[in-house]
Amino acid sequence: MSNYIVKGVSAREFNLDHIFDCGQCFRFAREEDGSYRGIAMGKAVTFSYCADREELTIENCCEEEFNGIWKRYLDLDRDYSSIKMWLSARDKTIGKAMEYGYGIRILNQNLWEIIVSFIISANNNIPRIKGCIENLAREFGEPLERKSRDELNGFVGVEAFEGGNSEENQRGGAGFNLPSPEKLASLTIEDLAPIKLGYRAKYLIETAKLVVANGLPENDEDLKKLVGVGPKVASCIKLFGMGDMASFPIDVWVKRVMNHLYGIDEKDMKAMAVFAREHFGEYGGIAQQYLFYFMRTGAL
DNA sequence: GCCCAGGAGAAGG
DNA sequence: CCTTCTCATGGG
Numbered sequence: 643m644s645n646y647i648v649k650g651v652s653a654r655e656f657n658l659d660h661i662f663d664c665g666q667c668f669r670f671a672r673e674e675d676g677s678y679r680g681i682a683m684g685k686a687v688t689f690s691y692c693a694d695r696e697e698l699t700i701e702n703c704c705e706e707e708f709n710g711i712w713k714r715y716l717d718l719d720r721d722y723s724s725i726k727m728w729l730s731a732r733d734k735t736i737g738k739a740m741e742y743g744y745g746i747r748i749l750n751q752n753l754w755e756i757i758v759s760f761i762i763s764a765n766n767n768i769p770r771i772k773g774c775i776e777n778l779a780r781e782f783g784e785p786l787e788r789k790s791r792d793e794l795n796g797f798v799g800v801e802a803f804e805g806g807n808s809e810e811n812q813r814g815g816a817g818f819n820l821p822s823p824e825k826l827a828s829l830t831i832e833d834l835a836p837i838k839l840g841y842r843a844k845y846l847i848e849t850a851k852l853v854v855a856n857g858l859p860e861n862d863e864d865l866k867k868l869v870g871v872g873p874k875v876a877s878c879i880k881l882f883g884m885g886d887m888a889s890f891p892i893d894v895w896v897k898r899v900m901n902h903l904y905g906i907d908e909k910d911m912k913a914m915a916v917f918a919r920e921h922f923g924e925y926g927g928i929a930q931q932y933l934f935y936f937m938r939t940g941a942l
Numbered sequence: 943g944c945c946c947a948g949g950a951g952a953a954g955g
Numbered sequence: 956c957c958t959t960c961t962c963a964t965g966g967g
Binding site: 766838839840 | 961962963964966967
Binding site for chain 2: 666763768771845870872873875878891893
């Protein structure tokens with residue numbers, strides 16, 4: 643299978659480093675050539691981008707797969723340029739953050755995987771979150787659908803897989819989905835002990851049982867019932883897994899940046915939520931990702 | 943050793 | 956309603 647090339651992707655509105663290093667996604671790793679390889683939507687995939695030619699390349703991907711999966715995953719139908727113009731006009735400060743981290747897009751990710759990922763994220767650091775997710779997938783997830791040797795094209799899994807299931811790696815078939823709600827609901831805390839999730843193991847099992855019983859959450863009321871899902875994690879689930887661009891997750895980094903840039907009391911989360919709604923409106927989530935990236939990468 | 947991490951839940955005001 | 960404590964684990 644050959645690669646799929648998307649032409650006319652503006653460099654101002656598409657930057658792989660900024661997309662995959664702004665904390666919305668934990669299963670991709672940067673390759674030496676600047677491409678990003680990882681697992682999403684049940685598939686192993688590699689994205690590379692050439693700014694000069696304004697071309698996005700998806701390895702081993704047909705047109706059907708692009709239209710069916712990656713076009714929406716990468717949010718390619720959304721006009722980020724006009725959204726950023728609108729935000730800049732509403733708020734001067736956010737303009738600087740959007741200059742700095744240009745090309746961030748909000749990925750439309752699998753809802754269940756987002757729920758699992760952000761329950762794990764609570765009071766945790768990003769390198770460790772990534773490790774927990776990869777271990778959970780490798781130990782309890784279903785293997786990815788096998789592609790032909792040509793389709794695999796030497797795929798050996800993302801960095802975190804190394805040293806894990808080396809036999810799978812050497813066969814070029816490494817890569818596992820996260821465990822399904824049914825699978826996770828069938829496990830015990832003892833089963834999950836090797837994953838080192840800490841107190842989050844119980845949250846995952848209880849939430850999996852609720853999802854098996856009631857289905858995936860569809861609104862705030864459903865989200866509040868899940869175990870290990872408080873205000874911040876629910877905001878992330880809505881933004882990254884339910885397409886709610888207005889959702890504005892407030893974590894420790896956003897608290898700092900809201901204090902430094904807007905002078906809001908670091909512990910007054912209510913004031914931050916009100917500010918976000920009034921200044922960033924229906925695009926709060928996009929503003930939040932730029933602020934998060936701005937603060938976390940040491941630009942401030 | 944220490945502080946901290948994309949916080950949530952429980953207990954006590 | 957609000958504030959404070961506790962919860963595992965390991966990155967830096």
